[in-house]
Amino acid sequence: xxxxxxxxxxxxxxxxxxxxxxxxxxxxxxxxxxxxxxxxxxxxxxxxxxxxxxxxxxxxxxxxxxxxxxxxxxxxxxxxxxxxxxxxxxxxxxxxxxxxxxxxxxxxxxxxxxxxxxxxxxxxxxxxxxxxxxxxxxxxxxxxxxxxxxxxxxxxxxxxxxxxxxxxxxxxxxxxxxxxx
Amino acid sequence: xxxxxxxxxxxxxxxxxxxxxxxxxxxxxxxxxxxxxxxxxxxxxxxxxxxxxxxxxxxxxxxxxxxxxxxxxxxxxxxxxxxxxxxxxxxxxxxxxxxxxxxxxxxxxxxxxxxxxxxxxxxxxxxxxxxxxxxxxxxxxxxxxxxxxxxxxxxxxxxxxxxxxxxxxxxxxxxxxxxxxxx
Numbered sequence: 001x002x003x004x005x006x007x008x009x010x011x012x013x014x015x016x017x018x019x020x021x022x023x024x025x026x027x028x029x030x031x032x033x034x035x036x037x038x039x040x041x042x043x044x045x046x047x048x049x050x051x052x053x054x055x056x057x058x059x060x061x062x063x064x065x066x067x068x069x070x071x072x073x074x075x076x077x078x079x080x081x082x083x084x085x086x087x088x089x090x091x092x093x094x095x096x097x098x099x100x101x102x103x104x105x106x107x108x109x110x111x112x113x114x115x116x117x118x119x120x121x122x123x124x125x126x127x128x129x130x131x132x133x134x135x136x137x138x139x140x141x142x143x144x145x146x147x148x149x150x151x152x153x154x155x156x157x158x159x160x161x162x163x164x165x166x167x168x169x170x171x172x173x174x175x176x177x178x179x180x181x
Numbered sequence: 182x183x184x185x186x187x188x189x190x191x192x193x194x195x196x197x198x199x200x201x202x203x204x205x206x207x208x209x210x211x212x213x214x215x216x217x218x219x220x221x222x223x224x225x226x227x228x229x230x231x232x233x234x235x236x237x238x239x240x241x242x243x244x245x246x247x248x249x250x251x252x253x254x255x256x257x258x259x260x261x262x263x264x265x266x267x268x269x270x271x272x273x274x275x276x277x278x279x280x281x282x283x284x285x286x287x288x289x290x291x292x293x294x295x296x297x298x299x300x301x302x303x304x305x306x307x308x309x310x311x312x313x314x315x316x317x318x319x320x321x322x323x324x325x326x327x328x329x330x331x332x333x334x335x336x337x338x339x340x341x342x343x344x345x346x347x348x349x350x351x352x353x354x355x356x357x358x359x360x361x362x363x364x
Contacts, residue, residue, distance in 0.1 A: 038261075039261045039262060039265045040342055041342055041343060041345050041348035041349065044218050044219055044348050044349070045219065045348060047219075048218075048219040048221070113258060113259065114223060114224060114258040114259075115218070115221060115223055115258070115259075116221050116222070116223075117221075118219070118220055118221045121219055121220035121221070122220070124221075131224070131258065133258070
């Protein structure tokens with residue numbers, strides 16, 4: 001039986017997808033690891049790196065939106081039921097929203113806690129919020145909730161891709177990972 | 182005519198110049214600082230401090246100021262940092278609860294500005310500091326506002342792993358507003 005081989009995403013879209021995936025997974029793990037650490041210079045370094053990575057996710061997500069808007073992605077295969085297509089589109093929209101929501105909540109939280117975000121220690125990102133401890137504590141929870149939502153959706157996204165590859169054999173995974181056949 | 186105007190201006194200026202300021206008004210005073218972490222300026226303040234000011238704008242060079250800051254009252258904005266900087270590597274408040282500034286001389290710079298040279302003692306180490314302050318009268322109080330930069334390592338503040346100035350910079354800006362009631 002021949003597996004259908006739909007048109008894949010273009011190289012730029014693929015590069016951006018995996019780059020963002022790598023930074024998101026790494027930065028999520030870093031965030032979970034660092035927040036319980038005792039206060040040391042190492043912790044302050046990690047927090048800065050975490051923020052820089054978060055700003056990078058935001059910028060890469062913006063780049064992905066721009067690329068996506070100007071480069072048509074391959075259509076989902078006709079073998080997929082309509083409800084699955086709807087779930088896939090909904091999930092992708094949610095992922096795009098979360099790619100912005102996660103860094104934005106982190107940035108707002110930093111501002112409210114009184115520690116500005118300075119990209120790579122060079123470019124200060126303006127504070128939208130003034131220092132406000134209670135708001136900062138609230139935003140800490142918001143940042144956490146948004147992150148674990150992101151983790152759940154990413155997990156669903158990855159499991160769906162594997163299901164398409166190993167169960168449905170419909171070439172969905174190969175559209176974004178052409179090296180996997 | 183010109184003389185009358187000069188005289189009138191002189192008289193108008195007299196009440197302000199005549200006032201003498203003595204004591205300290207903690208409610209109208211503030212001690213804040215800006216430290217730099219990973220190239221990010223972070224503001225904080227001290228909640229408790231006391232002082233003694235004696236200042237007569239007519240004889241500024243006789244002016245005197247003393248400020249004692251309770252270091253345990255630091256508010257960095259992060260509780261874990263408040264606890265850390267009170268500890269042995271930083272202020273060591275158990276052995277050195279207060280930072281003290283004592284003026285040695287006041288030099289008028291004109292336009293209500295004064296250079297105040299004095300001695301700052303933190304953690305048992307004394308270093309000369311110089312600061313430019315602006316003087317103003319606000320609601321019956323004489324108020325000095327200014328700032329200076331201290332190098333924390335000159336006082337042994339931030340030792341051990343915290344000696345790495347690429348994470349927490351050596352330079353810390355101290356901003357103050359110190360008020361004394363009119364006598």
